[in-house]
Amino acid sequence: MTERGGPAGSGEPLLSVRDLEKHYPIEEGFLSRRVGTTRAVDGISFEIYPGETLGLVGESGCGKSTAARSIVRLDEPTGGEVIFNGDGRGRAERNDDGTHPNDVTRFDRAELKAFRRDVQMIFQDPASSFDPRMTVGSAVAELLSVHGMTDGRRRRGIVENLLERVGLSATDYDRYPHEFSGGQKQRVALARALVLNPDLVIADEPVSALDMSVQAEVLSLIEELQATFGLSLLFISHDMSVIERICDRVAVMYLGELVEVGPVEEIFAEPQHPYTEALLSSVPTPDPRAERERIELSGAVPDPADPPDGCRFHTRCHRVIQPEGIDLEQPVWRRLLDFRELVVSGAIDIESLRDRAATDAAPEEGDPVAEGAVSVAERIRDEFDLPRRLSDPTAERALGDAIGELLEGDTEAAAERLASVIVTPCETTVPGWTDHGNGHRSSCLRHRPEGRPIAPDPATDDR
Amino acid sequence: MATEKTDKPDRFDEVDWTELAGTRRRDLSVNSLGMIATTLPLVALFAYDWRFVGEREATFGAVGLEADWSGIDFMFVFTLLLFCFYLVLPLYQHPRMTRYYWREFKRNRPAVVSLGWLLVVFVGGLLGPLVLNAPQQDVLAGHQPPVFLSIDAANVAQCLGEVRGGRCYGTWQYPLGTTRGGKGVFRTIVYGMTISTQIAFITTTIVAAIGVSVGTASAYAGGWVDELLMRFVDIVLSFPTLLMFLLILYIYGAGLGMFIFVFSLFAWGGTARYVRSKSLSVAEAAYIDASRLSGAGTYRVVRRHVVPNTASSIITQLTLLVPGFLLAEAQLAFLELGDSELPSWGQLISAGRSDLAFAPWIVLAPGIVLFLTILAFNFLGDALLDALDPQTEAETER
Numbered sequence: 001m002t003e004r005g006g007p008a009g010s011g012e013p014l015l016s017v018r019d020l021e022k023h024y025p026i027e028e029g030f031l032s033r034r035v036g037t038t039r040a041v042d043g044i045s046f047e048i049y050p051g052e053t054l055g056l057v058g059e060s061g062c063g064k065s066t067a068a069r070s071i072v073r074l075d076e077p078t079g080g081e082v083i084f085n086g087d088g089r090g091r092a093e094r095n096d097d098g099t100h101p102n103d104v105t106r107f108d109r110a111e112l113k114a115f116r117r118d119v120q121m122i123f124q125d126p127a128s129s130f131d132p133r134m135t136v137g138s139a140v141a142e143l144l145s146v147h148g149m150t151d152g153r154r155r156r157g158i159v160e161n162l163l164e165r166v167g168l169s170a171t172d173y174d175r176y177p178h179e180f181s182g183g184q185k186q187r188v189a190l191a192r193a194l195v196l197n198p199d200l201v202i203a204d205e206p207v208s209a210l211d212m213s214v215q216a217e218v219l220s221l222i223e224e225l226q227a228t229f230g231l232s233l234l235f236i237s238h239d240m241s242v243i244e245r246i247c248d249r250v251a252v253m254y255l256g257e258l259v260e261v262g263p264v265e266e267i268f269a270e271p272q273h274p275y276t277e278a279l280l281s282s283v284p285t286p287d288p289r290a291e292r293e294r295i296e297l298s299g300a301v302p303d304p305a306d307p308p309d310g311c312r313f314h315t316r317c318h319r320v321i322q323p324e325g326i327d328l329e330q331p332v333w334r335r336l337l338d339f340r341e342l343v344v345s346g347a348i349d350i351e352s353l354r355d356r357a358a359t360d361a362a363p364e365e366g367d368p369v370a371e372g373a374v375s376v377a378e379r380i381r382d383e384f385d386l387p388r389r390l391s392d393p394t395a396e397r398a399l400g401d402a403i404g405e406l407l408e409g410d411t412e413a414a415a416e417r418l419a420s421v422i423v424t425p426c427e428t429t430v431p432g433w434t435d436h437g438n439g440h441r442s443s444c445l446r447h448r449p450e451g452r453p454i455a456p457d458p459a460t461d462d463r
Numbered sequence: 464m465a466t467e468k469t470d471k472p473d474r475f476d477e478v479d480w481t482e483l484a485g486t487r488r489r490d491l492s493v494n495s496l497g498m499i500a501t502t503l504p505l506v507a508l509f510a511y512d513w514r515f516v517g518e519r520e521a522t523f524g525a526v527g528l529e530a531d532w533s534g535i536d537f538m539f540v541f542t543l544l545l546f547c548f549y550l551v552l553p554l555y556q557h558p559r560m561t562r563y564y565w566r567e568f569k570r571n572r573p574a575v576v577s578l579g580w581l582l583v584v585f586v587g588g589l590l591g592p593l594v595l596n597a598p599q600q601d602v603l604a605g606h607q608p609p610v611f612l613s614i615d616a617a618n619v620a621q622c623l624g625e626v627r628g629g630r631c632y633g634t635w636q637y638p639l640g641t642t643r644g645g646k647g648v649f650r651t652i653v654y655g656m657t658i659s660t661q662i663a664f665i666t667t668t669i670v671a672a673i674g675v676s677v678g679t680a681s682a683y684a685g686g687w688v689d690e691l692l693m694r695f696v697d698i699v700l701s702f703p704t705l706l707m708f709l710l711i712l713y714i715y716g717a718g719l720g721m722f723i724f725v726f727s728l729f730a731w732g733g734t735a736r737y738v739r740s741k742s743l744s745v746a747e748a749a750y751i752d753a754s755r756l757s758g759a760g761t762y763r764v765v766r767r768h769v770v771p772n773t774a775s776s777i778i779t780q781l782t783l784l785v786p787g788f789l790l791a792e793a794q795l796a797f798l799e800l801g802d803s804e805l806p807s808w809g810q811l812i813s814a815g816r817s818d819l820a821f822a823p824w825i826v827l828a829p830g831i832v833l834f835l836t837i838l839a840f841n842f843l844g845d846a847l848l849d850a851l852d853p854q855t856e857a858e859t860e861r
Contacts, residue, residue, distance in 0.1 A: 074752055116758035117480055129749040133560070133771045139750075142767070143757040148483040157473030174559055192753065197476045229476060 013047035014086050014232050015071070015119075015200055020044050021079030022063070022070045026305055038305040040066040042256035043080065048200065050086075053226065053233040055247035055264065057240060057279065061301055063256040064236045065124075068202050071234075072119055073112065077105050086199035087118045117147060120193040124205040126185035130177035136188045137163070137173030143195050159195065166191045167221060183214035187221065194225065202234045207242060219246055240283045244268055249439070252276045255312045256304055262440030272434070272442035274319040298338060311445060314426035315341070321425050321445055328392045336395065339384045340418040343402065343411070350406055353380055377403050398422060493556075498548040502541065509537045535661060535720045542664040567850035574846030577839035584836055588656030595653055598806065601645035606822050608633040609640040609648070618821050640824045642814050648828050654806035655829060659836065662723060662792055663785045669727040670734055671781055675773075677731070678738025679765055682746065693739070700732035705791075709800065718802045722795070726788055737780055741773040748772075775851035782844035786837040793833055808833045 022041040025034045041063045048054045056064050070077040082104040085092070092101045099106060107115055123129040130139055140162065141155040149155055160170035166187040177185060186206055193201050203222070207215040223246060226233055237243050243250055243264065250267050252260040252275060260273040271277045281295040297316045302308055308315050322333050342348050354376050380403055381388055390396040398421035405414040426445055434447035491499075512522045512532060521531040554561045569575060603621045608614040613630040616622055622631035633640060639648035681692040708725045711717050717725075745751065746769060754764045795801045796809025803810060808829040815825025 069752075072756060074755060113758045116756060121753070121756055123749040123753065125749055129753055131750045131754070131768050131772065133774075134768075135557075135559070139753075142754070142759070144478075146757050146759045146763070147480060149478070154473060158475050158478070161473055162475050176560060176563070189753075195475050196480070196757075197478065 011049065012085055012090055014050045014052075014084070015048040015234075016083040016085070017047070017067075017071060017080070018045050018083065019080040020067060020070055020077055020082060022066050022075060023078045036305050039256045039307060040304055041070060041077075042304075042307070044251075044253065044256075044258045045080075046251050046258065046261060048232050048234055050199070050232055051226075051230050052249065053235055053247045055243040055250040056234060056236045056253060057238065057243050057250055058253035059279075059301060060238055061304075062253050063304070064238075064253055065204050067253070068121065068204050068234065068236055071104070072121055072202060073104060073107075074121075081105060084115065084118065084200075087114070113147075117196040118198050119200045119202065120196060120198045122186070122189045122193050122201065122203040122206045125209055126182045126189065127209075129189055130185060132177055135174050135176055136180070136185075137175075139177075140188065140192045140195050143192065147196060159191070162191045162195055163188070166194075166225070167217075181214075182210050183218055186210065186218050190218075190221065190225065194229070194231075197229070198231070200232045200234065202236070204236045205238070206235075208237065208239060215242070222246065240268075240279055244283070252279065255302060255307055257312060257443075259313065259444070260440075260442040262436070262442075263438060266436075266438060266440045270436075272436055272440070272447065273313075273444045274317050274446075275313050276442075278318065298334065308427065310425075310427040310429050311431050311443075314424060317426065319446060323423050323425065326392050326395050326422075328390060328395060332387060332390065335385050336390075336399065336422055337424065339386060339399075340422045342384075343406070343418055344415045346411060346415075348406065348411075350409070350411075353383060354407070376407060380406070394421065494548045494552055497552070498544060501544050501548075505537065505540055505544070508532075512537075533720070535665070535723070538665050539661045542668040545668060546664065564850050568846055571842075571846040571849065573842045577842040577846075580835055580839045581843065584656045584832075585660055587653050588658075588660035591653035592657055595650050597654060598646035598650040601641075604637070604641050604645035605643050606818065607631070607637045607641040607645075608822070609824050609828075610635055610638050612640070612824070614821060639828045640822070642811070642825050643818055643822075644814075648811065648825060651806050651811050652808065652829055652832055655808040655811065655832075658719065658792075658805060658807040659789055661719070662788050665723050666727040666730065666788050667781050667785060669723075670731045670784060671777060673728075674731040674734025675738050675770060675777060677735040679742050679769060679773075681735070682739045682742035683761065683765060683769075689739075693736070696732045696735050699729055700736075702729050704729040708795075712800060719792075719805055719807075722792060722801065723788075726791060730784060730788075734777065734780055734784070738773050738777060741776050742769050745769050745772045775848070778851060779844050779848040782840055782847060786840045789833065789837060789840075 020041055021039075021043055024038040024040060026036040026038060027033065028035045044067060046054065046056075056067065058064050066075065069075040071082050081100060083100050083102045084104050085102055089102045094100050104112075104115060130136060134142075137156065137159050140159045144155045144158065156173065160173055163172055164170055168184060168187055168191075172180075172184075172188075177188075180188065189206070193203075206222070207218050210218060219242065222233070225231065233246075235243070235247055247264045250260075250262065250264050251258050252267070252273065254275050260267065260271070260276045262272075267276060268280065271280050278295040278297050295318055297318070299316045302312070302315055311317070314320050318334055319330065320334060320337060322328060326333075328336065356379065377400075378388060386399070390399060398417055402414040402417045405411075405417065429445055431443045431445045432448055433441045433443050435441050436447075508522070516522055516524065521528065523530050523532075554564075568578075604623060606614065606619045607623055608631060610633040613627075613632045616626055616629050616631045619631050623636060624632040624634040626632070637647045637649065639652065641647055642651070677692050677696065681689045684692075704726060707729070708717065708722065711721060711725060715721075742765075751764060751768055754768050759767075792801070792807060793809030793812065796805070796807055797813045797816075799813060801810075811829040812826050812833075815822065815829075819826055
């Protein structure tokens with residue numbers, strides 16, 4: 001049917017995702033007034049070539065699953081294109097109005113139904129991915145009958161044969177989902193995904209609900225079937241070790257955007273984006289002598305309804321850039337930014353800090369007021385893991401003054417002072433893509449400091 | 464077809480979908496075929512009865528039978544057919560699931576006994592009228608006591624059994640005694656089973672049909688359709704059904720048919736609401752996504768996955784609804800608001816209340832039967848809730 005195989009990066013991609021967006025409106029009140037937008041997926045682009053496995057990796061909640069669901073139109077994407085060139089659709093030219101004839105997001109009912117035969121999906125939770133009132137055999141055979149195979153005996157024959165191929169037995173046809181273990185259910189899920197002989201299978205965390213040993217079995221089955229039938233695979237996972245094992249290329253996703261794309265060996269050997277670095281640092285290495293610093297990301301994932309300006313990762317990045325004129329140790333700089341963020345958002349409770357400092361200082365003799373004031377300032381620094389004295393004079397002056405203002409109760413002045421001095425280009429500039437060769441790209445300001453300043457136009461917020 | 468089958472490969476990767484995808488023939492299941500094949504003659508018979516058979520003639524008069532079917536009887540047969548083809552036959556078609564349900568159900572002993580009792584009522588109601596003649600008025604045989612019991616001979620006009628020491632003993636001719644008018648209590652109870660079975664089946668069907676349609680439509684359409692339907696449900700739920708029924712009764716008069724019609728037409732509100740919330744939660748499950756991803760249309764997804772998975776709770780809810788109807792019928796009959804010719808349990812209780820002092824069996828026998836039936840429905844409902852949900856089981860095992 002379609003030309004398969006061929007090295008990655010050559011020829012026409014099977015699936016090409018262009019600036020895919022899925023925004024959910026946030027509605028409020030009686031009249032469902034639109035008050036904001038959750039940018040679950042905010043403009044991601046990647047390609048999958050025939051026979052290739054692309055890994056999509058990121059923390060939970062970063063929009064991986066939404067991206068997958070938008071690609072297959074389980075959720076309707078709100079922007080961008082998904083161009084599918086499989087099943088004899090290859091080499092199509094764009095229409096005169098700029099739309100693409102193979103754009104899945106514009107498929108009508110009939111085209112979409114045909115597309116369902118080409119792209120199938122495996123879901124994360126084996127427990128809920130089968131109708132509890134249907135035998136697994138009929139659940140798999142249902143796809144055949146939906147697409148017009150009316151001959152029941154033939155359906156059964158095909159499904160029984162396929163069940164054997166995924167490591168189950170033909171007699172399992174008549175069993176119910178609750179009679180299978182999680183790993184077996186994922187095998188059936190694989191059979192269901194394969195039964196229409198698709199070109200591309202999207203696996204949404206297919207093994208994350210399974211035990212380690214079962215994971216390995218299911219992964220080898222996926223690899224084996226992929227090799228036999230020349231499938232392309234979009235493999236979604238939060239587990240870097242699984243990605244390393246099964247993928248050819250990786251796309252790293254953070255808060256609705258891609259931050260790094262590249263061949264799996266290169267990304268694992270030389271991660272370019274700090275976020276990728278952090279994800280990789282959590283993978284256990286087989287070599288106990290290998291020195292790999294474990295990076296702990298500070299803070300929680302920001303709300304996709306209100307993503308940070310500039311580089312979206314700057315609120316948690318351990319390599320966040322220091323402005324000209326400030327030179328601090330990187331961890332201290334990170335903590336200083338976190339402290340600024342707390343002061344600006346008004347989340348610091350000076351009174352309780354003062355109380356605690358007072359109880360600490362009480363046993364000491366001397367002037368209680370003066371002693372107390374000094375220890376509260378120090379106390380605050382300790383609380384936020386900041387050194388008693390910053391090595392950089394500019395930063396030190398700003399921090400000292402700001403703490404003083406905080407103690408005087410002038411939170412606004414403190415916030416203003418910190419916000420004017422403790423700044424990073426990461427929050428004002430949207431990073432562009434940097435090509436590291438061999439299809440390895442990353443989007444971090446450290447590689448290309450010019451970037452693109454954030455648009456001052458607030459209208460873009462409602463895009 | 465037969466030749467094609469042999470040379471078509473049975474491997475998923477060798478199917479020529481471009482050839483198959485063109486076929487738009489929809490294959491009907493055995494169940495639907497059976498349903499259609501049996502419903503058509505029923506409809507024909509109904510049309511014949513309505514058009515060609517006179518008001519006072521028996522439906523089957525032309526073939527020499529005396530049976531006369533009313534609208535209720537046609538409706539009853541129709542619901543029985545539905546019951547056979549969409550409840551009993553599927554249980555037979557899926558023996559594995561049936562065995563599983565039965566194993567789960569069996570754990571609840573009172574429920575098994577209840578099911579036995581309801582089967583007795585069902586079979587009695589279905590076959591009783593065919594085997595036994597309708598209870599006849601016979602003033603001379605009034606107030607006969609049940610077998611093994613006796614009554615002061617002064618209270619009976621003519622004792623059919625033995626008279627010993629001034630007391631009249633019961634006979635096997637009337638195992639549960641007779642009423643003042645001399646109708647056999649046992650036969651009236653058996654005929655009452657028919658009425659109760661009819662009430663149970665027809666109301667259940669009407670409530671389920673409307674409730675499931677409105678509930679799933681509401682859940683799936685969403686938006687203003689959902690809003691509109693649910694507000695309509697609120698109206699239905701707050702409607703004073705009894706007053707409505709009394710009004711109709713006083714203006715037009717009302718029989719069993721009107722009772723069933725009015726009461727079931729205002730009882731589906733709870734079911735609809737229940738089905739809606741259940742459908743919404745089922746629609747979240749990954750297998751619904753998988754089914755949509757298979758290319759199936761919304762109707763197929765709802766019909767094949769959403770409705771069957773809400774079924775367990777619907778069945779339970781309906782089982783708990785039926786006792787309400789039976790009680791309502793009995794209460795109305797007791798208050799003499801209804802067709803006094805109807806051989807229902809309520810009518811029998813009502814007929815015996817003036818003779819309670821010396822002939823308590825006239826009230827007690829149907830009263831106990833009614834009580835047991837209602838109790839049985841309640842036990843059954845609880846047990847079905849536990850038995851019909853393989854998912855809860857699977858999740859606890861996980």
